[in-house]
Amino acid sequence: MNEGQLMRDRIREAEEVLRAGMSGRRPQVAIILGSGLNPLAEELEDAISIRYGEVPHMKQSTALGHVGRFVCGTLGAVEVLCMQGRLHAYEGYTSQELAFPIRLIASLGIGTLIVTNAVGAINEGYEVGDFCIMRDHINFTGRNPVAAPEAAALAERFFSMTDAYDPELRTLAHTVARAQDIRVQEGVYLGLLGPSFETPAEIRMFRAWGADTVAMSAVEEVIAARHRGMRVLGISLVTNMAAGVQGASPNGAEVLETARMKEADFSRLIRGIVAAI
Numbered sequence: 279m280n281e282g283q284l285m286r287d288r289i290r291e292a293e294e295v296l297r298a299g300m301s302g303r304r305p306q307v308a309i310i311l312g313s314g315l316n317p318l319a320e321e322l323e324d325a326i327s328i329r330y331g332e333v334p335h336m337k338q339s340t341a342l343g344h345v346g347r348f349v350c351g352t353l354g355a356v357e358v359l360c361m362q363g364r365l366h367a368y369e370g371y372t373s374q375e376l377a378f379p380i381r382l383i384a385s386l387g388i389g390t391l392i393v394t395n396a397v398g399a400i401n402e403g404y405e406v407g408d409f410c411i412m413r414d415h416i417n418f419t420g421r422n423p424v425a426a427p428e429a430a431a432l433a434e435r436f437f438s439m440t441d442a443y444d445p446e447l448r449t450l451a452h453t454v455a456r457a458q459d460i461r462v463q464e465g466v467y468l469g470l471l472g473p474s475f476e477t478p479a480e481i482r483m484f485r486a487w488g489a490d491t492v493a494m495s496a497v498e499e500v501i502a503a504r505h506r507g508m509r510v511l512g513i514s515l516v517t518n519m520a521a522g523v524q525g526a527s528p529n530g531a532e533v534l535e536t537a538r539m540k541e542a543d544f545s546r547l548i549r550g551i552v553a554a555i
């Protein structure tokens with residue numbers, strides 16, 4: 279069996295389990311909940327959850343604050359599928375493993391993906407507690423989930439990453455945030471492997487490259503989603519200033535603490551965006 283067929287079979291096996299678990303529901307929007315942002319899934323109504331461990335070929339979330347299950351339910355009046363907890367490269371997962379749930383979500387016919395994460399701010403005009411809509415990204419992980427024969431077999435190998443973060447969805451997110459009086463920025467996100475935080479010298483270099491925020495997730499997911507033609511919106515929460523910015527030396531506890539403080543605003547914002555999509 280060729281690699282492409284093997285990948286398609288794996289996705290189909292996972293899809294069967296997820297579809298059975300969702301018992302006839304047809305979510306149109308998928309949301310990946312980042313560090314400290316997992317509690318949103320608890321707000322879904324008529325929720326059904328399926329642990330990653332129950333889904334064939336799916337890896338586990340081991341990161342702090344990441345639950346590790348799919349939760350399907352309604353947010354407002356909209357049917358959504360949340361990944362309550364994501365997989366990270368720093369947990370030792372390959373790019374193919376990180377992309378697997380995204381490919382699974384695409385195969386379920388879900389056309390829109392909202393990725394969320396906690397980020398450090400490189401841009402000195404940003405403040406801790408700001409939300410930031412991703413305008414574009416810099417993939418500094420050194421990896422790409424489509425750089426594998428089985429992945430290239432799923433869809434066209436060469437595809438555009440211009441406007442990878444859907445311009446209409448970005449406008450919509452700004453409109454919702456303004457109406458809710460929630461402070462949002464829009465900037466370029468730089469994703470890297472982690473798990474060490476960056477050095478101040480790296481942050482200075484990233485600023486010169488045009489990056490506004492930095493974290494250890496999302497870029498590989500977004501590439502996998504664009505490969506399958508999904509519309510993507512990226513929303514970050516600035517949990518800390520990046521290393522060396524205003525003397526900062528970030529740590530994991532600070533990230534989770536800020537996320538906890540902004541939990542209510544985050545769910546209001548995502549709820550509003552989902553309702554307006």
Ligand code: HPA
Pocket residue numbers: 396397398399475476492493494517518519520521528533
């Ligand atoms: N660097 C990398 N990842 C992060 C940060 C940061 O400053 N904050 C939250 N995730």
